[in-house]
Amino acid sequence: xxxxxxKSVAVLTDQVTVEEAETLLEWLLKNPSGxxxxxxxxxxxxxxxxxxxxxxxxxxxxxxxxxxxxxxEAAMNP
Amino acid sequence: MNALLQQFIQESREGLEAISSTLLEMERAPGDTxxxxxxxxxxxxxxxxxxxxxxxxxxxxxxxxxDVMDAVRNGELSFSxxxxxxxxxxxxxxxxxxxxVEQNGEPGEAFQTPPRxxxxxxxxxxxxxxxxxxxxxxxxxxxxxxxxxAWTEDLPEEVRQAVAGMLREGLSVFRVEYxxxxxxxxxxxxxxxxxxxxPAILWRRxxxxxxxxxxxxxxxxxxxxxxELVLSTREExxxxxxRYVSDQVTWEAVSLxxxxxxxxSSPVVTSALSAVDPLVxxxxxxxxxxxxxxxxxxxxxxxxxxxxRTLGNALSGHDMLLQYFQQSLDEANRQASSTPLMAWLQxxxxxxxxxxxxxxxxxSLARDIAGEWPSAQLxxxxxxxxxxxxxxxxxxxSASARRQDDTGHVTPKVLKIEQEKIDRLMNLIxxxxxxxxxxxxxxxxxxxxxxxxxxxxxxxxxxxxxxxxAEDLQDAIMQVRMMxxxxxxxxxxxxxxxxxxxxxxxxxxxxxxxxxxADKSMIEALADPLVHIVRNSMDHGLELPEERVKAGKPETxxxxxxxxxxxxxxxxxIEDDGRGIDPQRIKGKVASKGLxxxxxxxxxxxxxxxxxxxxxxxxxAEQISDLSGRGVGMDVVRSGIEKVGGQMRLSSQxxxxxxxxxxxxxxxxxxxxMVIESGGQRFGIPMDQVMETVRLxxxxxxxxxxxxxxxxxxxxxxxxxxxxMLAVSQEQILNExxxxxxxxxxxxxxxxxxxxxxxxGSIDIILKPMxxxxxxxxxxxxxxxxxxxxxxxxxxxxxxxx
Numbered sequence: 102x103x104x105x106x107x108k109s110v111a112v113l114t115d116q117v118t119v120e121e122a123e124t125l126l127e128w129l130l131k132n133p134s135g136x137x138x139x140x141x142x143x144x145x146x147x148x149x150x151x152x153x154x155x156x157x158x159x160x161x162x163x164x165x166x167x168x169x170x171x172x173x174e175a176a177m178n179p
Numbered sequence: 180m181n182a183l184l185q186q187f188i189q190e191s192r193e194g195l196e197a198i199s200s201t202l203l204e205m206e207r208a209p210g211d212t213x214x215x216x217x218x219x220x221x222x223x224x225x226x227x228x229x230x231x232x233x234x235x236x237x238x239x240x241x242x243x244x245x246d247v248m249d250a251v252r253n254g255e256l257s258f259s260x261x262x263x264x265x266x267x268x269x270x271x272x273x274x275x276x277x278x279x280v281e282q283n284g285e286p287g288e289a290f291q292t293p294p295r296x297x298x299x300x301x302x303x304x305x306x307x308x309x310x311x312x313x314x315x316x317x318x319x320x321x322x323x324x325x326x327x328x329a330w331t332e333d334l335p336e337e338v339r340q341a342v343a344g345m346l347r348e349g350l351s352v353f354r355v356e357y358x359x360x361x362x363x364x365x366x367x368x369x370x371x372x373x374x375x376x377x378p379a380i381l382w383r384r385x386x387x388x389x390x391x392x393x394x395x396x397x398x399x400x401x402x403x404x405x406x407e408l409v410l411s412t413r414e415e416x417x418x419x420x421x422r423y424v425s426d427q428v429t430w431e432a433v434s435l436x437x438x439x440x441x442x443x444s445s446p447v448v449t450s451a452l453s454a455v456d457p458l459v460x461x462x463x464x465x466x467x468x469x470x471x472x473x474x475x476x477x478x479x480x481x482x483x484x485x486x487x488r489t490l491g492n493a494l495s496g497h498d499m500l501l502q503y504f505q506q507s508l509d510e511a512n513r514q515a516s517s518t519p520l521m522a523w524l525q526x527x528x529x530x531x532x533x534x535x536x537x538x539x540x541x542x543s544l545a546r547d548i549a550g551e552w553p554s555a556q557l558x559x560x561x562x563x564x565x566x567x568x569x570x571x572x573x574x575x576x577s578a579s580a581r582r583q584d585d586t587g588h589v590t591p592k593v594l595k596i597e598q599e600k601i602d603r604l605m606n607l608i609x610x611x612x613x614x615x616x617x618x619x620x621x622x623x624x625x626x627x628x629x630x631x632x633x634x635x636x637x638x639x640x641x642x643x644x645x646x647x648x649a650e651d652l653q654d655a656i657m658q659v660r661m662m663x664x665x666x667x668x669x670x671x672x673x674x675x676x677x678x679x680x681x682x683x684x685x686x687x688x689x690x691x692x693x694x695x696x697a698d699k700s701m702i703e704a705l706a707d708p709l710v711h712i713v714r715n716s717m718d719h720g721l722e723l724p725e726e727r728v729k730a731g732k733p734e735t736x737x738x739x740x741x742x743x744x745x746x747x748x749x750x751x752x753i754e755d756d757g758r759g760i761d762p763q764r765i766k767g768k769v770a771s772k773g774l775x776x777x778x779x780x781x782x783x784x785x786x787x788x789x790x791x792x793x794x795x796x797x798x799x800a801e802q803i804s805d806l807s808g809r810g811v812g813m814d815v816v817r818s819g820i821e822k823v824g825g826q827m828r829l830s831s832q833x834x835x836x837x838x839x840x841x842x843x844x845x846x847x848x849x850x851x852x853m854v855i856e857s858g859g860q861r862f863g864i865p866m867d868q869v870m871e872t873v874r875l876x877x878x879x880x881x882x883x884x885x886x887x888x889x890x891x892x893x894x895x896x897x898x899x900x901x902x903x904m905l906a907v908s909q910e911q912i913l914n915e916x917x918x919x920x921x922x923x924x925x926x927x928x929x930x931x932x933x934x935x936x937x938x939x940g941s942i943d944i945i946l947k948p949m950x951x952x953x954x955x956x957x958x959x960x961x962x963x964x965x966x967x968x969x970x971x972x973x974x975x976x977x978x979x980x981x
Contacts, residue, residue, distance in 0.1 A: 146364075151404060
């Protein structure tokens with residue numbers, strides 16, 4: 102699993118695969134004020150991106166990977 | 180060029196011919212639904228085939244054509260002569276494309292990108308057609324076709340500068356819009372991953388296609404995104420990059436004018452157009468309607484040229500407007516499509532309608548642009564435009580001339596012959612083979628009955644000559660029908676790759692003996708079963724990489740398809756090094772489904788258990804997958820192979836892998852049969868099933884569990900009486916030594932003894948399958964005509980024993 106769910110933060114690391122989108126969605130629904138930490142994220146499958154776009158959780162840390170950051174910003178801060 | 184590509188070109192040419200003739204037929208009878216269906220099928224087949232070879236341009240054009248035909252077929256679009264023209268243009272493009280591929284083995288530079296004007300023209304039909312039922316078709320058509328330029332406004336200034344810089348350097352910049360299919364995640368596509376692979380992206384935006392559903396109903400696996408990009412690349416690269424999702428991606432070249440000026444364009448335009456004489460406005464509006472009516476025509480048709488001329492004249496008194504008009508015209512000329520012009524007109528008119536009266540100062544930016552479009556640039560295009568009206572009919576003429584030319588003298592390198600004719604030739608040759616068998620009898624009679632020894636010798640000599648020629652003939656006709664196995668094997672590398680990706684497995688496909696040849700009908704009969712077997716192997720046989728590593732195997736599985744010739748048979752072996760078939764699991768499965776009685780199951784050995792996968796109604800997959808769990812079981816595969824006289828053998832070792840071998844006769848034309856007699860009738864039994872013929876003393880038959888059996892070379896063989904099976908009430912005849920005539924036959928890998936009355940020799944026959952009511956009779960594979968004109972029924976022991 103490349104998503105670690107802490108109390109109020111979901112930490113997404115490395116590659117987040119398509120299977121994890123469901124879990125991420127469920128977690129965000131259960132924790133409406135939950136934040137996401139994308140610091141060590143390299144790539145996330147589009148399904149996950151969609152979940153983030155739809156539920157707009159607060160991003161506590163943006164990705165260090167600049168390309169990943171660019172894409173996430175392009176999707177989440179239109 | 181490989182054989183598959185050659186076949187594709189040949190088939191596509193046939194398809195094109197059929198498309199042309201069907202189109203012409205439809206022009207004569209536009210309401211002919213059968214012809215419409217046929218046309219759709221033809222275009223659909225062509226498209227499907229083109230996808231096999233990775234010709235994105237071709238696929239895209241055909242896809243557009245297919246959609247149009249689908250709309251026509253469903254009555255959403257009415258068929259017209261102009262539509263037929265468009266479809267013929269499409270056929271022409273495909274034909275030129277095929278020529279190119281045939282000459283160079285692959286499409287050249289010019290054929291890497293789909294022909295924009297053709298695709299847009301085809302798609303335009305769809306858009307206008309969809310709206311024919313609604314009111315003002317002209318206006319709404321253009322709305323759908325409008326490339327709303329909102330994105331340019333959202334471009335940050337630095338991106339705008341960068342794009343402008345690149346354009347001035349002569350680099351091409353594209354704006355790409357990718358709307359992934361909503362079920363794309365299930366097809367293994369990761370749109371974000373796909374676009375991330377693109378180089379030199381200047382700007383990007385991802386937005387929802389439709390408003391997000393309420394959070395509770397949100398489906399993470401329903402893609403609802405629009406991905407927009409601005410990047411500097413070559414169009415061919417875009418086409419190549421998005422070749423698998425070409426129907427979901429659109430792109431347009433970004434022009435300098437669009438990037439620098441458009442944010443301000445609408446206010447400027449408003450002021451410009453609202454200051455214009457209402458009469459001129461009216462003319463412009465009329466032209467817009469006229470243009471939308473001929474959107475589908477190839478740029479620049481006579482009608483379009485006339486519209487352009489009228490617009491030019493009407494706007495001649497308004498410098499700013501004329502200049503914008505000129506810019507959109509240039510773009511239209513560049514793209515060879517009326518869409519940019521249409522878009523401009525639409526934007527102008529809308530702006531003037533909604534914001535009439537608002538007067539804006541011309542901004543400095545717009546003036547800058549005006550400076551960048553010196554009149555020197557405009558003049559040539561005006562001149563070109565004036566020349567165009569004369570040039571158009573000529574171009575159209577030459578196009579139609581070319582079309583006639585194409586059908587006029589085609590010089591085929593390969594002679595195409597209908598299979599029927601070959602079949603007839605083969606039947607005739609077969610008859611010679613059988614008829615010549617009468618000559619030795621004649622020689623015998625000449626000698627014994629009439630005492631003509633010399634004549635008999637001469638007849639025999641003649642027979643030898645006829646025999647040699649007949650055999651050569653038979654050989655030659657076989658050669659005509661022979662095809663290399665590679666014809667079916669070639670599709671597998673791609674298939675295996677795609678399936679492997681879908682399943683997340685690593686597979687190395689090894690093909691061996693691709694040039695082994697067999698009869699065309701055999702090769703064709705092989706295609707479907709092979710695909711099914713390979714899918715099965717990949718789905719159920721080979722494990723996931725992690726599982727393989729855990730089992731101490733290399734991460735990448737090996738799938739080997741080997742073809743070789745063994746006497747007069749082709750043997751195809753499909754081998755994987757996957758998890759193998761577990762006989763105990765099969766046993767449990769069969770028991771739970773109640774397919775076989777419990778006691779019988781217990782008595783089976785491992786091999787017999789494995790063979791149970793051939794039982795109708797058996798499927799080992801726990802889950803119905805979209806790959807092999809479609810309800811087509813191994814029983815169907817086996818009966819497909821057996822229908823053409825083949826056999827299938829399955830062996831497997833748990834943890835080591837599975838091996839399936841298909842044995843097929845090289846050709847079905849001439850079959851060797853053993854003639855036997857039973858109940859006073861003669862029958863033929865295919866020689867390749869006959870293992871041996873023995874005389875069996877009556878005393879050595881033992882009955883075990885009501886089943887007569889005999890010990891033969893240490894094996895217990897079940898015995899069946901042919902008379903009994905055919906419901907003939909006579910007992911089988913014993914010879915003077917109280918022995919039965921017994922034929923040991925191999926049926927599905929097992930030996931069965933068939934008791935008959937007497938043996939006769941073996942002969943070559945041409946097997947004719949039975950037709951009509953008789954065709955449904957099981958137990959017989961067909962009939963043959965004997966040398967003396969009598970009919971011989973050929974038995975199918977496998978069916979008989981079932």
